[in-house]
Amino acid sequence: MDRRKFIVLSAVAVMGLSLVPAVKPAFGATKLEEELQKRLGVQLSQIKEVEDIKLTVPTIAESGANVPITVESNIPVDKVERLWIFVDKNPTPWIADVSFTPMNGQVFFSTRIKMGETSNVRAILKLKDGSYVMATKEVKVTAGGCG
Amino acid sequence: MAVGAGILRVPKEAKKGEIIRVQMVITHPMTPARKDPQTGQEVPAYNLTKLDLFFNDKLVSTVNMGAGVSANPFMALTLKADESGVVKIVYEDNKGGKWERTAEIKVS
């Protein structure tokens, strides 16, 4: 390797190194990743974020005790096996899962969940073809009122 | 009364093929596992674990849940009203509690 190539390669390497902190390390899986592996046997990177899932959560939750969440999808219900709800930063990220049959008529589930702190909320659908799709939204948990 | 009581609400009537909402509220503390602040002992979680939705005795949906769901949780699912009949929810918690509720719907 001649000196020119070496210098260019070094420059690229330095550029690359300064970008590394922005990329999450491959080791040291988060709690969410662990839960996804345990319950779904899948990695977060394998789940596609799609527009077909409408995830409705408040932008701000005045209390983390009772956060409304509604999940709907125009993906035909007979193509869907199960819905999973996760909150990234909860002590246990898994919240609930719902199985669907054609008798449901559509993919729809609404409930109230607990959130310990500002975090992403994820609605993940397992499709009958084995693939996973999801919608993610962040909910800011604030404190409200005089207690 | 306290634990396990609830409200199951469906429209009284629907047109054939209409997708209706099945709404429910169940009283349950849904307490997560925690350490008793005074004794330091581990207090296990006390929460609903499963809810099955049936229509005319056919299983429509199963909800598995943990203490991450709020206390006295509200839940809603949909049901395609193909015929008249009985909507039933059967739910249980992790201390052996098991309850059910029914509601009728007339489909024309």
Next chain:
Amino acid sequence: MRKKALLAVFTAGALAGGLLSTKAFAQVEGELSPEEEIRLVQEFNRMLAEGINPGEVWYEVGKEAIKKYNLDKCDLGLGPGVFKGAAAQLPRYFADAGKVMDLETRVGWCLQKYAGMTQEQVLKFVRQCWGKSGNCVSDYDGIIMYLTMESNGQKINVNLKDPHVKRMYDIGKQVYYTRLGPWDFNCATCHAGKQEVRIRATKLWSMDRPGEVGQAVSIFPKYLVRWGLPMTMHYRYAECIRQMRWPEFIPHSDLGVALSTYLYGSANGTEIKAPGIGR
């Protein structure tokens, strides 16, 4: 020449890398303006109110409890056992008691008369779930919920023309604006003025902004998600009074009746819509 070019590429690359990593690190906290935050909190409360309010479970509890404590003999102003629409015309003057009473005070009086409770027992009955958060369903809360819900859709109609009622209204108003206690607080400290007052992310209603007192009281008992139970007006008074560091509030006291007369009297015309829901 070649060295200079390479140096330029090197520097540019390092700078670009540095810039990109800073951007990735930058914590975008999403600074919200106060107006934006209030709007979003109101959106949260709107979403919370969808579906079924868990407070409705207390309706059945109350219905059973009324039979259990012989309260079908209780006259709330429309005749013994006439509950539909009764809460809407309270507080009112009761000749048999010789005083103005609000819903809770009248229920307390009926519990003494028809369920054989002493005043001490009534207070204990009222406070059964006070200070509890989660898994507390009391017959008292059920009774108040049931009786209030039987007036759902009816407009609050406190008879301020009755001199007894007007007197309590005036006393209530005076108390509302009297500074007391070690902090010199009064109800108006938080719930008056044209300017908006907030406690952390919660916007507080004000007596001086039209309609707000009605919106506040017409939804009581209010299911509180942080405690998993409905809060009645007297519980609300006790909490406000505790937070203001005033002397302890006794349920069903004249102070409670005075406050209820002032608040509900100011809310005349508002439709009752219980239970409400909030944090």
